Amino acid sequence: MCALSHDGCGRGYTERRECRRLREPTLDTACVGGFTSATNAMLDLRYVIENLDSVRVSLGRRGAAWAAPLDEISALAQRRREAIMASEKLAKELNDATAAMAKIADKKGAEFTAAREKNRALGDERKQFERAQAEVELDISDLLLSIPNEPAADVPDGADEEHNVVVKTWGAAPKMDFTPKDHHDLGTALGILDFERSGRLSGPRFAVLWGAGAMLERALAQFMLDVHVTEHGYTEVYTPYLVKDSALYGTGNLPKFGDQLFKIAGTDERAYDLYLIPTAEVPVTNLHGDELLTEAELPKKYVAFTPCFRAEAGAAGRDTRGMIRQHQFDKVEVVQLVRPEDSEAAHEALTRNAETILEKLGLHYRRMLLCAGDMGFSSKKTYDLEVWLPGQQRFREISSCSNFGDFQARRAALRYRPSEEGKGKAKPRFVHTLNGSALAVGRTLVAVLEQYQQEDGTVLIPEVLRPYCRGLERITART
């Protein structure tokens, strides 16, 4: 798995999460009734229960372990129903009794007093039932949140990247009559990449860019933004780089992948945790959380340029050289919220939007269809774009474009009301969410350096970038 993939990982019920959090410090006051709030994990549960066998099969395609919680969920769902029946029966009884009391004229009389005593007991009993119900629902919710999305039918089987499928290849490796350098040596020699000083400042997996390097990073980002806004119809959006944990539940990064995130210290006074975003996907996808959109305003197409922060836990020793895998990198991200019936076409189009950037830059790349076992947690279907790196003599991921179906929408409460003519007020539906890196700027910089390097160690700047580089045509050694 590559660093950039699975940035497609999801946020959810805004308030529920806050509530879950409170659960830990105060075990005895587990939030009652949280499950039936406006957002609906319940649909999810119903779907899982009603399609237990097919869900088991599709989750199994990601790896056998993923399907394991299903039996427990099924059993808990049964317990939940029983708890609800018991608790609602009592609630009805109590409500009737209370309504009757309201009709008693003499609030000081013996009749009223007797009724009050009886109801007091009833009310206590009801609270017990409600607690029991809430307890079961929290358990179910925990399990549901830890289950990944079902792979789409046309996603190939396979446990790891070995089974990803090459969909297409664009361009050709640039002809070089010399041994190409990798970006690390190239950039260091040109004086535009500096890993010594970044190490001193911040440790491994950071970079300092100087002069033309810094300019190129900025130029790439701006070029990408301009293309997506003016040619692909995206709306540029600037978002916070710190988000609440609730946003991370929505996209699916939490609860399972917290070890990939940088959590901000010094927020102890707050009731929630703040994290550095691992991708713009998190703030942007959650932008319309808990809103009810109209069908007319779909699709929503957003592009955001942000830094991304990743802990890269478990990647020790991998890609330690150069700036392939950094704790901090820039990315231009495209996100779409669409009607369910449009998401497949949107996924193809969005992937094309990312490819267009590579093609305009003249960078040799290929498109991979990820197999079930290699996909991110929240994704139904993912294309990775891999760019050719002459210095490594291999393709490396530079973009990951995913269709999440309604997975994130359910967790983040992203809904719209269909405007079906003549059919009255249609029920709200979940949108489908998609996103893709378009592109990871740091890796694009690497690809430009390596693919455009010349025998003399200089680097030509792609034509389309020159207007963004004050007309500079070639990067030569920094003086």
Added chain:
RNA sequence: GGAGGCGUGGCCGAGUGGUCGAAGGCAGCAGCUUGCUAAGCUGUCGUACCCGCAAGGGUACCAUAGGUUCGAAUCCUAUCGCCUCCGCCA
């Protein structure tokens, strides 16, 4: 940092302990009108869950969570968010 205010259904906005899932308006939907015409009239119109073949019945939800009470949109507490004023500051 100090002081105060607010948070109701897609939107606006009533509602300060009982019959309130919640007036009214707008938007939407259905129908009727077509000399009040970029209109009028009538009706309808929240979400989720549970039971039920269905018809239908039930429960919960007035930012969130606790609490008080026989009973909470309404009272108390905490939290979240927004707004105003003062101070400070990029």
